[in-house]
Amino acid sequence: MPASDPAPPPRRRPATAAETTAEDPWPVRLLAAKMDAYIAKMPWTWVEGQVVQVSDRPGSSVVFLTLRDADTDMSLPVTLARRVVARLRAAMPDGLAHGTRVVVHAKPEFFTRRGTLSLAADDVRPVGVGELLARLEHLKRVLTAEGVFDADRKRPLPFLPRTVGLVCGRASAAERDVVENARARWPAVRFEVREVAVQGPSAVSEVVAAVRELDALAAVDVIVVARGGGSVEDLLPFSNETLVRAVAAVRTPVVSAIGHEVDSPLLDLVADVRASTPTDAARRVVPDVVGELDGLRLLRARARRGVEQRIAREEAGLAALRSRPVLARPVTLVEVREAEVAAVRARARSALAARLDRAGVEVRHLRATVTALSPASTLARGYAVAQRRDGALVREPADAPAGTPLRLRVAGGELAVTVDGAPGPAGAGG
Incomplete structure (x- = not known):
């Protein structure tokens, strides 16, 4: 029997990603293995985010949750041992509620079969109010140093906006306060309302998108961002750096009406006008039609009085001029000048006659002298x-x-x- 052909040697794969080509690529399994090996080298790290989803199945030894970045829509799944969650409940009676800010100690893991990345955590800690306030104060100092809150950046509100853009919660009391009070002051006012989430993980992205959308509308002359009162945690989205910088970048004047008068998120500092409440925002963005009509009536009355007083002064001046002799009997001025001319003529005639008389006397004397001396x-x-x-x-x-x-x-x-x-x-x- 003839000998069979020897088997071809195994194909050598590229050792690095840079060596791959269209003719010599990596298979998916090799890429996944490379990623798994690379991620396995990463150390344990502390990661901060918001809890957006919790899966706590009874009888399971682990708890699954999703940790979302506070500024973006990026999120990662996290696996926690049940004992860690039990220890966390001692510090957090409500547990890992939706929207809770936490810091987890975790190590990245890559699952090659599914091609997914997750975090395996062995510790989770809530971010306290004091720590949140300290972070906000630090962010405030940074933005102040950059000039984001400078007064010369503030733009005046239009006297009567064509359209008011309103960013608020869905079917919220803040929306009713702004719309109803604004229409009570100026019934013809128009609104472009964008209802968004005003708390929770998606609040920042939705508010930013709504503000940018309204800023792009040419008819919108002012934007109001309104929300009712709440806890420090509830109002955190309105101190978010991404939201603050987005408001600083728009061309349309922005009114901040967040919470109550005592609340002071960073949005108040970057906005062109801060309103203490949503109702106060309505008073600031549109004028009061009753007050404006009263003001117009007052100005018209003042203008009428001014015109009447001016006319009265001019009439009195005309009467004074007419009462003067020169206007009461216009020929008086001519008669006075005529008398002056006649007097001057008389004086001239008298002076001329006197001069002629003196000259006649002189001539007679000269004639007598000449006659006396004449040979005749x-x-x-x-x-x-x-x-x-x-x-x-x-x-x-x-x-x-x-x-x-x-x-x-x-x-x-x-x-x-x-x-x-x-x-x-x-x-x-x-």
């Missing part, structure tokens, strides 16, 4: 002026020998004469 006056007294034909004056007898024609100028005119004798002595007739 001498001629009028009987003297004559003798001139030869060449115009030379005859001053001496020798200037006119006999036979010399002369021209005599007398007061009445001129005479033509001829010298007919020898010149005589001075003063003798010729």
Whole structure:
């Protein structure tokens, strides 16, 4: 018989995940084994979360519960020995109730057959109120240092919002307080209501989702986050860091109306306005129509009085102007100016006449002086002026020998004469 072919050598798998390829992958069982080996090396650790589900079957040696992260929807199953739960009931009469915050000492375990991860815990401790408050105080200091609560980040509320976004519990008294009081103040107000869980494991994620959804609506001008009173544990979601940062990031003004006046979750610090109660929030987000109408009537009355007083002052001023002589008899001003012009003209005429009189006197004096000094006056007294034909004056007898024609100028005119004798002595007739 011919010898059979030898069997092929076993296939060598990649030693690490980085060595795998599409042609040479890991089978699921190998990946699960690798994960189990890796997780088995992890040490015991303390883990904090909220209890969201408890399975305590009678007769079972273990208790199963689900531990959920306080800020997200992530959760892990936890296995507890019954003796641990029994010891826990001594410190917690209500046991592991839904929503209880606890810290467990556990080690991760990976079940390769099911491909699931869980925690095996050997100790569980409740998170006390004092410890919760201390953590909140630390978170408050951190957020304050980052400027999340700064006053300059606060935005003013609109005077009359088109739509009010309301985040509240399902069929809650807080919703009724906000809606009814707001509509009593301003009947036309519109609401976009988002009913969510306001306590328990899902409160943070639901409130954050509702706030972001309302912030995305263009018609929503203000968002109110409202919840009635409760214990410190009940109000913890409204001091959650994820919720606080989500409110700080929205563009729409936010009003915090959580609990009663004495309650002060961190949401109050990051919100643009803090309302002491849901009813107070309704008063803050919308104006009172009755008060606004009263204010309008008051302003209209004040405006009317102001206008009437202004008109009265103007009428009194016009009456005072009309009573003045210049307006009562407008020609008075012209007559006054006319009289002034006439007086000036009279003074000018009088001054001119006086000037002319003085000038006339001066002219007469000058005329008399000129007349007295004029040769014509001498001629009028009987003297004559003798001139030869060449115009030379005859001053001496020798200037006119006999036979010399002369021209005599007398007061009445001129005479033509001829010298007919020898010149005589001075003063003798010729």
